[in-house]
Amino acid sequence: MATNSELVDDSSTPPAYDTIFSASPIECDQSSVFSSRRMKNKRTAVLSRIRDIVLGPDFTPSSVVPNVNACAAALPAAEFFKILQKRNIEGHTALYWAIVNNRPQALWALNKFIFISGYYSSVCEDDLRDACMITTNHAIFWQLALGVRSEDTRLRYFLGCPSDRIQVHMYDEPANQFNVVLRIGMFQKRLRAPATSTTGDTKLIYEFVAGGRIWWLRFHMPDFTKGIWCVDIGLCWRSHPARLNAVLVIEAHSRKPGSTAPPEALKIPFSLTDTKFVALAPLKTDHPRPSNITxxxxxxxxxxxMHDKTPYVDDEGTLNATLEITLL
Known part of the structure; x- marks a missing residue:
């Protein structure tokens, strides 16, 4: 009996206080709530500071990097990455405002933390494209690789081909004329490569920013049954319609040793004259495209x-060309 009494007494002894605290589901839930609240407060504080960096009136370039680094250190990397990818500052991303407000120090300091992850969300990329378009900033558009296609990047890598170079120069601002200078390495080899798309269309597409729009220029064979290589020009989504006269001038290089007269450049005009169309507009639009718009x-x-000895690429197989555009 004594043994039974001792067992009863032991079972009635309350456990230690710290044991109750650690085991209590209520306390665990409260701890989780507090942790979530702290994280939310941190996110709010970080977003507020980033907003000041890209929108605040008192912009000090020298303070940007320390402030951005402090913001990044305050949050887990994944959380900071999410903040930068969202349209959470006046309906746009932080990088959008850094471009629009011409704050390159903020752009590159913030972009570094996205670049580490290697990609932009579709929302962020659209925002960046819009920012470059409305500021007509081709340099940043190209540096951010917004017009680069992954399939072409892979092909260049396997061929050991250097990056292409696309530059935009204002030729005559009052006349609204600009030149797009293209340097495309291994031009023939890349076009001759077997098609990777389901349409069977081997192509090289280049995007550039000019005249408050994003344009594209494409080299391709649209119909394999006809076997005709073509080049065409158009506008990217969200760009305003345009009326233009343009000519693509492809440099010619002498292939004959001792030749004194260089061959003439190849000139390919782009114009809507003598057609039923009056302007160019994006293929994808938010509104129906009229029948007189192409x-x-x-x-x-x-x-x-397809010619191995063509004069229209240099000895290294590089195509050098200038697209001369006049907006009407």
Missing amino acids: WHIEKELGDWV
Whole structure:
């Protein structure tokens, strides 16, 4: 009996206080709530500081990097990455405002933390494209690789081909004329490569920013049954319609040793004159496209793409060309 009494007494002894605290589900839930609240407060504080960096009136370039680094250190990397990718500052991303307000120090300091992850969300990329378009900033558009296609990047990598170079120069601002200078490495080899798309269309597409719009220029063979290489020009989504006269001038290089007269450049005009169309507009639009508006202007490029001794690439296989555009 004594043994039973001792067992009863032991079972009635209350456990230690710290044991109750650690085991209590209520306390665990409260701890989780407090942790969530602290994280929310941190996110709010970080977003507020980033907003000041890209929108605040008292912008000090030298303070940008320390402030951005402090923001990044206050949150887990994944949380900071999410904040930068969302339209959470006056309906846009932080990077959008850094471009629009011409604050390159803020742009590159913030972009570094997205670049580490290697990609932009679709929302962020659209916002960046819009920012470059409304500021007509091709340099940043190109540096952010917004017009680069992954399939072409892979092909260049496997071929050991250097990056292409696309530059935009204002030729005559009052006349609204600008030149797009293209340097495309291994031009023939890349076009001749087997098609990777389901349409069977081997193509090289380049995007550039000019005249408050984002344009594209494409080299391709649209119909394999005809075997004709073409080049066409158009506008990217969200760009305003345009009326233009343009000519693509492809440099020619002498292939004959001792030749005194260089061959003439190849000139391919783009114009809507003598057509039923009055302007160019994006293929994808938010509104129905009128019947007198076209989504591209296409011209024949020629069969020289398949010629090994063509004068239209240099000795290294690089195509050098200038697209001269006048907006009407």
